[in-house]
Amino acid sequence: MSDGGVAVQVAQRLLVRGAAQVVVVCRGGQRYLAGPDMADVAIVPNGSVVVGRDGDVVAVGPAEEIAAQFEGCSFDQIIDAQGHSVIPGLVDAHTHPVWAGDRVHEFAMKLAGASYLDVHRAGGGIHSTVEWTRAAGEPQLLASLCERLRRALRAGTTVVEAKSGYGLELGTELRMLRTLERARALVPLRIVSSYCGAHAVPRGRDADGYAEEVVREHLPAVRRLVEDGSLRVELADVFLERGVFERDAARSVLRAARDLGFLLNFHGDEFTDMGAGELAAELGARAVSHLEETSDQGIAAMATARCAAVLLPSTAYVLRLKEPRARAMIDAGVIVALGSDFNPNAYCIAMPVVMNLACVRLRMSLPEALAAATINAAYALGCEERHGSLEPGKQGDMVIIAEPRWEHIIYQLGCHGDIISHVITQGNVVYEK
Numbered sequence: 001m002s003d004g005g006v007a008v009q010v011a012q013r014l015l016v017r018g019a020a021q022v023v024v025v026c027r028g029g030q031r032y033l034a035g036p037d038m039a040d041v042a043i044v045p046n047g048s049v050v051v052g053r054d055g056d057v058v059a060v061g062p063a064e065e066i067a068a069q070f071e072g073c074s075f076d077q078i079i080d081a082q083g084h085s086v087i088p089g090l091v092d093a094h095t096h097p098v099w100a101g102d103r104v105h106e107f108a109m110k111l112a113g114a115s116y117l118d119v120h121r122a123g124g125g126i127h128s129t130v131e132w133t134r135a136a137g138e139p140q141l142l143a144s145l146c147e148r149l150r151r152a153l154r155a156g157t158t159v160v161e162a163k164s165g166y167g168l169e170l171g172t173e174l175r176m177l178r179t180l181e182r183a184r185a186l187v188p189l190r191i192v193s194s195y196c197g198a199h200a201v202p203r204g205r206d207a208d209g210y211a212e213e214v215v216r217e218h219l220p221a222v223r224r225l226v227e228d229g230s231l232r233v234e235l236a237d238v239f240l241e242r243g244v245f246e247r248d249a250a251r252s253v254l255r256a257a258r259d260l261g262f263l264l265n266f267h268g269d270e271f272t273d274m275g276a277g278e279l280a281a282e283l284g285a286r287a288v289s290h291l292e293e294t295s296d297q298g299i300a301a302m303a304t305a306r307c308a309a310v311l312l313p314s315t316a317y318v319l320r321l322k323e324p325r326a327r328a329m330i331d332a333g334v335i336v337a338l339g340s341d342f343n344p345n346a347y348c349i350a351m352p353v354v355m356n357l358a359c360v361r362l363r364m365s366l367p368e369a370l371a372a373a374t375i376n377a378a379y380a381l382g383c384e385e386r387h388g389s390l391e392p393g394k395q396g397d398m399v400i401i402a403e404p405r406w407e408h409i410i411y412q413l414g415c416h417g418d419i420i421s422h423v424i425t426q427g428n429v430v431y432e433k
């Protein structure tokens with residue numbers, strides 16, 4: 001994995017030296033890991049990593065080989081990682097981090113027996129966050145967003161998918177997307193933005209009429225801003241659910257988004273089997289999230305279409321939902337990824353906690369959970385060429401754990417803050433304990 005043993009003299013940005021384990025996840029440029037390969041994440045024992053001045057990984061390999069290859073080379077920074085382990089930066093494939101207000105009282109209502117959809121249909125849930133968010137100015141949204149993203153970074157996330165969807169009218173949806181755009185310059189992690197204007201049907205509107213507005217006005221407006229360089233929005237999303245956007249309305253939004261060049265990555269089958277997997281296969285979607293109620297046919301369709309399943313175990317936990325069938329999905333060859341689904345309903349932005357829940361509740365193995373939170377999550381966001389594994393040519397994003405075995409990051413539930421010693425993006429230390 002180092003460069004054929006040829007001595008390198010050019011100055012480099014970073015050397016992480018002599019870690020007990022460097023978990024590279026992939027060795028052969030795989031775009032995802034599926035089926036039994038998910039359990040086989042690649043590890044270099046006693047390894048080192050070099051990141052160049054352009055922020056990309058230059059070499060990863062056994063410590064002695066890297067030492068010989070880079071002998072005499074200068075580094076802007078050297079981290080001695082003896083007794084520590086290194087994993088790629090974590091990729092959170094599903095979040096809603098831009099909003100104002102608070103829903104802690106709804107948590108109490110749900111603990112007392114109200115269901116998510118009861119609260120939503122009674123005008124709370126997403127609708128109450130929409131009211132707060134519409135009333136909030138951009139500086140307020142930006143300040144809370146940056147604070148949330150910094151929390152994610154300290155928990156090891158270096159790439160985060162982030163949705164709009166608490167505006168449900170064009171002006172606020174664009175304000176959310178602009179807020180995400182401004183955060184890119186303020187927090188050193190990669191944000192992959194999703195337009196999610198069809199996250200709920202606005203109060204007083206019908207689903208078909210609003211879906212038509214999204215197709216006619218919102219999507220073309222977002223596309224224009226992407227084209228003139230003022231926004232980067234890679235993905236488009238819809239909440240496909242009974243009583244929210246049903247199949248025809250969701251299909252029309254997703255088809256229009258695809259035709260405008262957005263990658264499709266949508267919410268489906270959370271409370272009802274809506275045929276999300278089949279619809280995703282029909283439309284060539286890159287990923288579907290939730291999938292608690294997905295049928296065997298939906299799973300088979302996703303496996304064939306190479307559509308990633310983004311599972312959100314902290315949401316299933318908070319809402320006491322049926323667990324998504326991760327084992328059936330992995331056995332069928334679906335590309336299983338993980339996301340925190342951070343939002344005012346499910347307030348968890350720590351991927352180490354999400355991976356622990358995936359192992360304990362969804363019965364994934366430790367390596368499967370790591371593959372799902374790195375290369376497969378990157379695939380779900382369409383950024384697998386640059387992120388998700390520690391391979392030469394990819395962005396130099398990694399997490400150093402103050403334990404000799406990487407599995408501690410999942411095993412020590414809730415203690416990631418104590419054992420993550422460094423978070424690195426593009427070869428720069430962006431958090432140090």
Ligand SMILES: N=CN[C@@H](CCC(=O)O)C(=O)O
Nearest residue numbers: 125126239315341343344345
């Ligand atoms: N289910 C739809 N959307 C979010 C929840 C958003 C909210 O309740 O504010 C989810 O993925 O869980």
Ligand SMILES: [Zn+2]
Nearest residue numbers: 094096267341
């Ligand atoms: Zn969501």
